[in-house]
Amino acid sequence: MCLAIPGRIIEINGDIAKIDYGSERREGKIVEGKYSIGEFVIVQGRIIIEKVPEEQVKGWIELIQEK
Amino acid sequence: MKEEVFFLKYAFPCSFILLDRKEITKEELDKLEKAVVNEEVLDREYLEKIYFRAFQKIEKFANELKKDKWDLEVLKKYFIEEHNCIINEGKYAYAKAPESLKNLCKVHKAKVLEIKDEVLIVEYDGNKKRPVMKLLVPGVVVNDIVTIHYGYAIEKL
Numbered sequence: 170m171c172l173a174i175p176g177r178i179i180e181i182n183g184d185i186a187k188i189d190y191g192s193e194r195r196e197g198k199i200v201e202g203k204y205s206i207g208e209f210v211i212v213q214g215r216i217i218i219e220k221v222p223e224e225q226v227k228g229w230i231e232l233i234q235e236k
Numbered sequence: 237m238k239e240e241v242f243f244l245k246y247a248f249p250c251s252f253i254l255l256d257r258k259e260i261t262k263e264e265l266d267k268l269e270k271a272v273v274n275e276e277v278l279d280r281e282y283l284e285k286i287y288f289r290a291f292q293k294i295e296k297f298a299n300e301l302k303k304d305k306w307d308l309e310v311l312k313k314y315f316i317e318e319h320n321c322i323i324n325e326g327k328y329a330y331a332k333a334p335e336s337l338k339n340l341c342k343v344h345k346a347k348v349l350e351i352k353d354e355v356l357i358v359e360y361d362g363n364k365k366r367p368v369m370k371l372l373v374p375g376v377v378v379n380d381i382v383t384i385h386y387g388y389a390i391e392k393l
Contacts, residue, residue, distance in 0.1 A: 173256040200355045201367040211340065213252060213387025214369040216355055218340070225334035232333050233256055 173233050175209040175221040186210070186217060239306050240277045245372055246315040246343065247287045248272045249386030260286060273371060280306060289329075293322060315343055316383070345393065346384045348376055356389050358382065 176188035176195065184199045188210065197212035202220075204210065209221040221229060251268050254260045260268075264286075271278055284291045291305065297318050298305040320342045323330050330338060346358035346366070355367050356376065366384065373382055373389045382389040 173253040200352055201357050201365055211336075211387075213249065214371065216367050216369065216387065218366055218368065218387040219336060221334070221336045225336050228332065228334035229337055232329060232337065233253055235329065 173211075173213075174230050175211055175226050178204055178206050178208050178210060181206060188212060237308070238275075238277050239308050239311060240280060240283060241275045242308060243283060243287075243311055244268070244272045244278060245390050246311075246383075246385055247283075247290055248372075249388045249390075250287065250290070252386075254286065293319070293328070315385075319343060340386050343383050343385050343390070346382055346389075348378050348380045348382060348389075351376070351378060356382070358384055358389065360384065 174190065176190040178186045179189045179194070180187035181199070181204065186197050186199055186204060188195050188197050195212065196215075197210065197217040198215055200216050204217065204220070209223060209226050210217045211219045211221060248268060251260065251265050255262065255265050270276070294310065294314050295305045297314050298307065298310045301310060301313075303310050322328065323333075323338050323342050326333075330341075333341070344360040346360035346368075348356050349359050349365070350357040351370065354370050356370050356373075357365060357367055359365050368384050368387055368389045370376065370389060373392050376382060376389065376392055381393045383391055383393065
């Protein structure tokens with residue numbers, strides 16, 4: 170399950186972005202703001218809520234996967 | 237509002253992190269979502285077990301105030317004020333947290349700019365915008381002030 174960590178946008182069709190999490194892919198809806206392929210985002214409740222600068226992605230994953 | 241209901245509204249967005257950490261199952265997450273939407277009063281021990289990180293901080297805060305951790309005023313002060321202070325000061329796991337994570341973890345007061353089906357577009361902290369789920373505040377209208385936590389609007393102020 171990958172819901173809380175950032176994923177990378179690999180495809181955009183209209184307002185639906187396909188997001189890659191490494192182990193799986195999910196879709197997120199773009200409802201506000203501009204997004205491009207390659208950007209890292211956080212999805213919650215099926216919508217993209219925030220962009221994550223690439224240099225912060227590692228910090229997210231470490232923190233969330235820490236026990 | 238019952239203490240358990242208030243607590244779950246604010247803690248619910250964190251459940252996705254618990255799922256990622258495999259501390260809860262998808263079935264539990266679905267149950268929590270149903271409970272938060274229907275304002276069900278869940279067992280206190282169960283909530284304390286699932287959200288043990290939150291309660292570690294709430295308990296300490298309640299002790300400082302010489303009140304019970306389940307006191308509604310304690311919970312309100314915790315989620316509206318203390319929780320953001322902890323994040324700003326980089327206490328606990330927040331010491332290593334990236335800025336974008338801290339920003340989502342904080343509870344912000346936000347103004348509803350637009351409603352798109354199940355999503356609210358809100359503005360907070362001056363000019364920051366974020367889409368959040370309307371799920372927990374079904375009756376809000378444009379210009380209402382709500383609190384937001386992660387990807388959810390939590391309550392109308």
